Amino acid sequence: MKRILHIIVLINLIGCDFKNKKVSDELSDKVDIPSYTFQEFAPMLQTKSDTLFVVNFWATWCEPCIEELPAFEAINQEYKNQKFKMLLVSLDFNKQKEKKLIPFIINHHLKAKVLHLNDPDANAWIEKVDANWSGSIPATLVFTKNKRVFFEQSFTKEQLKNIIDNF
Amino acid sequence: MKKKIIYSLGLLLSILLFTSNQPIASGYGIGDIATDFNLKNTDGKMVSLKDYKDAKGFIVIFTCNHCPYAIAYEDRIIALDKKYKSKGYPVIAINPNNPEKQPKDSYDLMQVRAKEKGFTFPYLLDEGQKIYPQYGATKTPHVFVLEKTSKGNVIQYIGAIDDNYEEPKAVKVKYVEDAIDALLKKKDVVVKTTKAIGCSIKV
Secondary structure, eight states: OHHHHHHHHHHHHHHHHHHHHHHHHHHHHHOOOOEEOHHHHGGGGOOSSSOEEEEEEEOTTOHHHHHHHHHHHHHHHHHTTSSEEEEEEEOOOGGGIIIIIHHHHHHTTOOSEEEEEOOSOGGGTHHHHOTTOOSEESEEEEEOSSOEEEEOSOOOHHHHHHHHHTO | OHHHHHHHHHHHHHHHHHHTTOOOOOSOOTTOBOOOOOEEETTSOEEOGGGOTTOSEEEEEEOOSSOHHHHHHHHHHHHHHHHHTTTTOOEEEEEOSOTTTOGGGOHHHHHHHHHHHTOOSOEEEOTTSOHHHHHTOOEESEEEEEEEETTEEEEEEEEOSSSOSSOGGGOOOOHHHHHHHHHHTTOOOSSOBOOOOEEEOOO
């Protein structure tokens, strides 16, 4: 009797896993997040236009990063009709992209542009983003064609708005 | 004039606001003498660097239970201890996080993890978070290689374990191993500092 019970539980668990996989396959068909090496990504950290860029480095496993995302989303909405662009750069592990990153974006209804930086030799590129960056996240780079400031910290909506308005 | 005052006050306020969260850029540099400590291990005993009379140096690694980077490096940390403890460089792991801010890094869960993974090295809690700021650890994992000298324990390498956090098989450069191999041969460490992505320390 006990053995039959174990088998039934096992079948349910396996079935559960298949069901989740199918759902996330369907969802990931609809959400495509490009992955870049740093070399491919680097040109996005420069601009010759009049646009102000806010580039946030985060990951689904980084709790302070997740806590500040609503602030970034709200700012993105507020400034979207101005010369403004926001990039949310995920540093999630490559093997977590389908399992964690894409479901996260869907479940949190993220509207800002998300891209995935897939370059594990971080020592080679951390200082190319900013010479003083220790590598910890969250971190945010704000830049225009004339000015560039890097922040190794979390932001509230008010703090971020202040930076943008006074940039 | 009023507008100028208001603008200046606004600027001052925004400076104060955005600097309030800045991390303290301090801690050891290469060549500094590292402080000893007296921290509790997962077996309940207190551990200090001075307990290790025969060590030639130490691989001090600030790491924790919950951070995916730390977890990705666990097997490699165990391998470092296996390779270098007998050569005089044991691993000393320290959890720098505040368990009240991050319950997954509690002392109890440290004990569970140490047992599960069969840690062969001390896994100490930085109770009161007084040690990691002296070292200048900014994330987990963060490595400090110390060499015992007549002046004290000298910092000879700071940074990442290797150049690929995600795939151990794709590692091309093993920074910590290279540093210790050089020290064992009484040669200069070539790559003395590296940077890595990791989880911020929970204060």
